Amino acid sequence: MEQTANPISLDTATQRLAEGVLAGRRRALSKAITLVENTREDRRRQANQLVSYLLPRSGTATRIGISGTPGVGKSTFIEAFGLFLIERGLRVAVLAVDPSSKISGGSILGDKVRMEQLARRNEAFIRPSPSAGTLGGVTRRTRETMMLCEAAGFDVILIETVGVGQSETAVADMVDFFTVLLLPNAGDEIQGIKKGIIEVADLLVINKADGEFRDAAKRARRHYANAVNLFRPKNPHWKTPVVCASGLGGEGIDTVWESAGKHRALLEEHGLFEKLRRQQRQRWFQQALEDSLLERFQAHPEVARKLPELRNAIGQGQMSPHHAAANLIGLFMGDPQQN
Amino acid sequence: MEQTANPISLDTATQRLAEGVLAGRRRALSKAITLVENTREDRRRQANQLVSYLLPRSGTATRIGISGTPGVGKSTFIEAFGLFLIERGLRVAVLAVDPSSKISGGSILGDKVRMEQLARRNEAFIRPSPSAGTLGGVTRRTRETMMLCEAAGFDVILIETVGVGQSETAVADMVDFFTVLLLPNAGDEIQGIKKGIIEVADLLVINKADGEFRDAAKRARRHYANAVNLFRPKNPHWKTPVVCASGLGGEGIDTVWESAGKHRALLEEHGLFEKLRRQQRQRWFQQALEDSLLERFQAHPEVARKLPELRNAIGQGQMSPHHAAANLIGLFMGDPQQN
Ligand SMILES: Nc1nc2c(ncn2[C@@H]2O[C@H](COP(=O)(O)OP(=O)(O)OP(=O)(O)O)[C@@H](O)[C@H]2O)c(=O)[nH]1
Ligand SMILES: Nc1nc2c(ncn2[C@@H]2O[C@H](COP(=O)(O)OP(=O)(O)OP(=O)(O)O)[C@@H](O)[C@H]2O)c(=O)[nH]1
Ligand SMILES: [Mg+2]
Ligand SMILES: [Mg+2]
Numbered sequence: 001m002e003q004t005a006n007p008i009s010l011d012t013a014t015q016r017l018a019e020g021v022l023a024g025r026r027r028a029l030s031k032a033i034t035l036v037e038n039t040r041e042d043r044r045r046q047a048n049q050l051v052s053y054l055l056p057r058s059g060t061a062t063r064i065g066i067s068g069t070p071g072v073g074k075s076t077f078i079e080a081f082g083l084f085l086i087e088r089g090l091r092v093a094v095l096a097v098d099p100s101s102k103i104s105g106g107s108i109l110g111d112k113v114r115m116e117q118l119a120r121r122n123e124a125f126i127r128p129s130p131s132a133g134t135l136g137g138v139t140r141r142t143r144e145t146m147m148l149c150e151a152a153g154f155d156v157i158l159i160e161t162v163g164v165g166q167s168e169t170a171v172a173d174m175v176d177f178f179t180v181l182l183l184p185n186a187g188d189e190i191q192g193i194k195k196g197i198i199e200v201a202d203l204l205v206i207n208k209a210d211g212e213f214r215d216a217a218k219r220a221r222r223h224y225a226n227a228v229n230l231f232r233p234k235n236p237h238w239k240t241p242v243v244c245a246s247g248l249g250g251e252g253i254d255t256v257w258e259s260a261g262k263h264r265a266l267l268e269e270h271g272l273f274e275k276l277r278r279q280q281r282q283r284w285f286q287q288a289l290e291d292s293l294l295e296r297f298q299a300h301p302e303v304a305r306k307l308p309e310l311r312n313a314i315g316q317g318q319m320s321p322h323h324a325a326a327n328l329i330g331l332f333m334g335d336p337q338q339n
Numbered sequence: 340m341e342q343t344a345n346p347i348s349l350d351t352a353t354q355r356l357a358e359g360v361l362a363g364r365r366r367a368l369s370k371a372i373t374l375v376e377n378t379r380e381d382r383r384r385q386a387n388q389l390v391s392y393l394l395p396r397s398g399t400a401t402r403i404g405i406s407g408t409p410g411v412g413k414s415t416f417i418e419a420f421g422l423f424l425i426e427r428g429l430r431v432a433v434l435a436v437d438p439s440s441k442i443s444g445g446s447i448l449g450d451k452v453r454m455e456q457l458a459r460r461n462e463a464f465i466r467p468s469p470s471a472g473t474l475g476g477v478t479r480r481t482r483e484t485m486m487l488c489e490a491a492g493f494d495v496i497l498i499e500t501v502g503v504g505q506s507e508t509a510v511a512d513m514v515d516f517f518t519v520l521l522l523p524n525a526g527d528e529i530q531g532i533k534k535g536i537i538e539v540a541d542l543l544v545i546n547k548a549d550g551e552f553r554d555a556a557k558r559a560r561r562h563y564a565n566a567v568n569l570f571r572p573k574n575p576h577w578k579t580p581v582v583c584a585s586g587l588g589g590e591g592i593d594t595v596w597e598s599a600g601k602h603r604a605l606l607e608e609h610g611l612f613e614k615l616r617r618q619q620r621q622r623w624f625q626q627a628l629e630d631s632l633l634e635r636f637q638a639h640p641e642v643a644r645k646l647p648e649l650r651n652a653i654g655q656g657q658m659s660p661h662h663a664a665a666n667l668i669g670l671f672m673g674d675p676q677q678n
């Protein structure tokens with residue numbers, strides 16, 4: 001997708017920012033990301049211009065999602081993984097999607113501290129999760145940040161996300177290779193597998209496979225490998241591997257990277273990589289449309305005033321949900337004659 | 340939810356229709372469903388009034404979804420199931436969700452023919468899938484039809500849906516008990532399980548467990564029971580049973596009905612049944628809002644004209660998806676200054 005002719009013309013300030021990003025200057029990149037995170041109308045417009053301008057210069061990095069329950073060792077794993085990639089001459093950006101961060105608090109600082117070594121490297125760029133908002137807002141900003149990092153020349157983008165509900169799916173949708181970290185349960189009794197994990201994972205990693213957990217990890221590995229076998233793979237050419245690793249001990253990191261490489265080669269071999277990128281862009285477009293429409297709708301003063309009353313009536317079974325919806329949409333669209 | 344005071348006043352024609360439905364008159368019910376299927380603006384308004392008026396008289400029937408791949412025997416099973424229920428003094432409505440019916444064709448007629456015996460019974464009401472449209476449109480009409488059937492006094496609503504993608508999820512969302520029919524694979528090699536099935540099913544039925552398939556069905560039953568064990572249940576109080584049945588031979592039908600009864604009793608015991616109904620109504624409201632918003636958006640002439648061009652630019656990577664979305668939303672909302 002490297003193109004020389006770019007149909008978008010920017011104002012001077014945005015042009016300078018774009019050039020700074022393309023030159024790989026960290027301050028410009030940080031500033032561009034801050035712009036993308038700004039929700040003010042005019043800033044949004046400028047950010048849209050910037051991202052559109054830089055888009056043809058992105059899309060070639062390897063995008064890897066790292067998911068898993070809180071405390072499974074994602075940040076520790078990412079730090080080890082990042083250092084491993086830098087040793088191989090690669091530049092690494094680390095992003096996070098955590099729509100709950102405002103509520104749970106502290107995880108931003110926590111990650112900075114935990115990725116201490118990686119944070120000191122020039123070849124790495126760590127950006128904490130954007131301050132909370134709707135999931136739609138957070139994923140939009142993460143995607144755009146990813147684009148900016150790619151335009152700034154980062155070769156690998158690692159995205160950390162807590163393996164809970166929709167944020168996980170959102171990240172799985174935006175990366176090329178989605179890794180789920182799992183805990184080796186200490187006892188013989190292994191918990192049921194979280195819904196949907198096997199559907200989205202390109203790789204399952206039993207993490208903390210070290211010290212006293214080593215044997216439990218091996219058992220968990222067999223258990224999950226069995227579960228994977230019961231399901232149709234997401235991609236008919238790829239059977240989700242299940243591997244053991246230890247982020248803390250630096251074990252199994254190479255296997256994960258190798259696996260990501262094989263997966264990418266396979267996608268390219270079958271002409272699926274460009275297809276994936278196109279699909280991602282179209283999906284983002286659709287989601288962006290739906291998110292912005294709903295945002296505009298919910299921000300409408302009359303809609304906002306009427307909504308709680310209708311929700312209440314619906315909860316009590318006093319009004320048809322479709323009737324109530326037609327009512328609100330009519331208000332929003334300024335239709336005449338409402339009832 | 341039986342209420343005497345109804346805050347909605349209807350015009351004379353709609354009032355007469357409502358009374359016909361409440362009296363359980365088939366012609367009135369058919370007419371009401373046809374009204375609900377009509378997409379004309381003024382008809383939609385009338386339908387919304389009617390459904391809102393009847394809503395307090397619905398919500399007590401047992402809603403059962405029957406899903407599975409084409410040819411697994413859903414219609415045959417439903418016919419046997421329906422006759423079984425009628426023998427127990429119950430009135431049964433059969434609906435179908437099949438957004439593809441216009442394309443595949445013929446399935447409406449096919450179902451009518453296949454449910455020949457059931458169709459002749461006074462205690463049964465069979466309504467084929469509404470003529471194709473968007474999934475959103477089809478599910479809205481199915482939900483409203485379900486409400487109407489409940490208001491007309493049907494005790495059990497059976498909804499047939501092909502187990503493919505989103506229509507399955509839509510039906511799982513609208514029923515109390517979601518049953519998935521599976522084939523006993525003839526060979527020893529049992530195919531991988533379709534993604535997501537275990538997440539949505541309240542009951543798995545190995546169908547066609549008759550004749551030469553009997554043993555294969557038993558093997559399949561063990562296989563699926565094992566798979567179910569690997570996953571956390573959808574409801575912590577309910578472990579999805581896996582049973583064998585034969586719609587054709589009328590075997591296992593009683594087990595399925597018993598299972599649905601146990602499930603309902605369990606929900607009620609834990610106070611979850613009213614909660615489920617409330618959740619369903621709120622979810623329908625949210626979906627109705629999103630569907631109608633998108634419908635209005637896509638029907639906007641300038642949006643419709645610009646959309647293909649933007650999709651193309653996005654596919655080629657020439658424009659940021661979010662930028663394009665902002666553009667279109669601006670057009671739709673009549674914002675000044677677009678770029
Ligand atoms: N034994 C062992 N402990 C580990 C390993 N990786 C992380 N830990 C420990 O597990 C705890 C959580 O590690 P994190 O890396 O912060 O986990 P996380 O998944 O990023 O947690 P959240 O960001 O809060 O969701 C810390 O106390 C780590 O020291 C590992 O490979 N082996
Ligand atoms: N052996 C056996 N055959 C069955 C059984 N049930 C249905 N069949 C046969 O399987 C074929 C498909 O049955 P249907 O009931 O139309 O299946 P369906 O799932 O409704 O199919 P679609 O509506 O097209 O998705 C027919 O030829 C039936 O006679 C059964 O219990 N045992
Ligand atoms: Mg972390
Ligand atoms: Mg059928």
